[in-house]
Amino acid sequence: MRQTDKERIPLHGYRRSWEKDGFFLVPELMDTAELAEAMQELAGLYPSGAEYAASRRDSRADPLPSRPGGSQGKRRLFMQNPEQFAGQIDFPWTGQALNRLTVHPRITEVAADLLDTHDLRIYQAQLWAKYTGAADYEQPLHLDYSSHTLLVPKKKSRPRQVEMFLYLTDVEEGCAPTRLVSRNLTRDMSPVPYHVWRGTHPELYKAEVSFPGRAGSLLVYAPDIWHRAVDMTEPEGARIWMNLSYRAAGTDWLGLQSFQRIAMLPAWQRFVAGSTPRELELFGFPPPGHDAYDEDVLEGLSRRYPGLDIEPWRAALNS
Numbered sequence: 001m002r003q004t005d006k007e008r009i010p011l012h013g014y015r016r017s018w019e020k021d022g023f024f025l026v027p028e029l030m031d032t033a034e035l036a037e038a039m040q041e042l043a044g045l046y047p048s049g050a051e052y053a054a055s056r057r058d059s060r061a062d063p064l065p066s067r068p069g070g071s072q073g074k075r076r077l078f079m080q081n082p083e084q085f086a087g088q089i090d091f092p093w094t095g096q097a098l099n100r101l102t103v104h105p106r107i108t109e110v111a112a113d114l115l116d117t118h119d120l121r122i123y124q125a126q127l128w129a130k131y132t133g134a135a136d137y138e139q140p141l142h143l144d145y146s147s148h149t150l151l152v153p154k155k156k157s158r159p160r161q162v163e164m165f166l167y168l169t170d171v172e173e174g175c176a177p178t179r180l181v182s183r184n185l186t187r188d189m190s191p192v193p194y195h196v197w198r199g200t201h202p203e204l205y206k207a208e209v210s211f212p213g214r215a216g217s218l219l220v221y222a223p224d225i226w227h228r229a230v231d232m233t234e235p236e237g238a239r240i241w242m243n244l245s246y247r248a249a250g251t252d253w254l255g256l257q258s259f260q261r262i263a264m265l266p267a268w269q270r271f272v273a274g275s276t277p278r279e280l281e282l283f284g285f286p287p288p289g290h291d292a293y294d295e296d297v298l299e300g301l302s303r304r305y306p307g308l309d310i311e312p313w314r315a316a317l318n319s
């Protein structure tokens with residue numbers, strides 16, 4: 001996951017925003033050419049804004065994909081508009097180019113820099129699509145810790161987790177870029193309850209900022225940042241992005257998705273077979289040399305994940 005100096009993102013400017021505001025946008029972290037294959041895969045998962053609008057005009061069935069596994073719990077628990085979550089699809093996806101974005105070195109390097117460790121775990125990887133007219137997407141200002149930790153955010157130290165949105169469509173003003181409130185204004189607020197309303201906190205709603213951006217841009221925010229979704233207004237608009245959240249290793253109270261429960265899926269098996277030990281550590285594989293491995297386990301892994309290059313693990317076992 002380490003980068004050469006040439007490839008590194010100039011994070012010094014963003015770090016100031018991270019510490020002062022708690023969020024920033026990296027414009028076009030990836031360009032269109034780099035995203036081309038993932039975009040093709042995406043087109044097989046979601047309709048375009050125009051296709052979605054046409055299907056609604058024709059009164060055909062709602063084309064938003066259903067989400068096996070998904071976040072039904074959140075759908076039940078979130079106090080408003082459960083249909084706003086209808087466009088979510090959890091990792092792993094059919095397309096490996098999309099799957100590989102979860103371990104993209106420029107993304108994990110941002111997480112490593114902000115969390116001051118390369119020993120990271122990914123704990124959220126979901127696609128989310130929103131379409132104009134599909135749902136009322138307005139949310140109250142809230143903190144995400146309600147579903148990202150068993151505890152509450154610690155105020156007086158640096159976050160041990162980071163949330164990101166990788167834009168997969170251009171996000172214009174009418175495509176509901178997420179609204180966020182600077183930590184400068186909320187530092188002294190209690191994180192409980194985790195929603196605040198316009199009637200009681202009008203000053204926070206007035207202070208919201210948002211980050212329109214091109215596809216390939218990366219919005220990064222901390223778990224103690226008040227933010228919210230707003231409604232899609234662009235005619236025939238579509239906004240599709242990937243939710244990516246990382247945490248420092250050893251923070252078992254943080255999390256959202258479990259990857260063990262998807263480990264039987266062919267898409268996961270292909271993803272594992274195409275990944276390095278370092279990339280798999282992000283999902284909880286112990287590193288080569290760990291006592292979780294012996295000859296039997298390695299033999300089993302090579303049969304469970306056909307195509308996986310088992311040599312790094314074997315070399316560590318024999319060293």
Ligand SMILES: [Fe+2]
Pocket residue numbers: 142143144227228
């Ligand atoms: Fe949120």
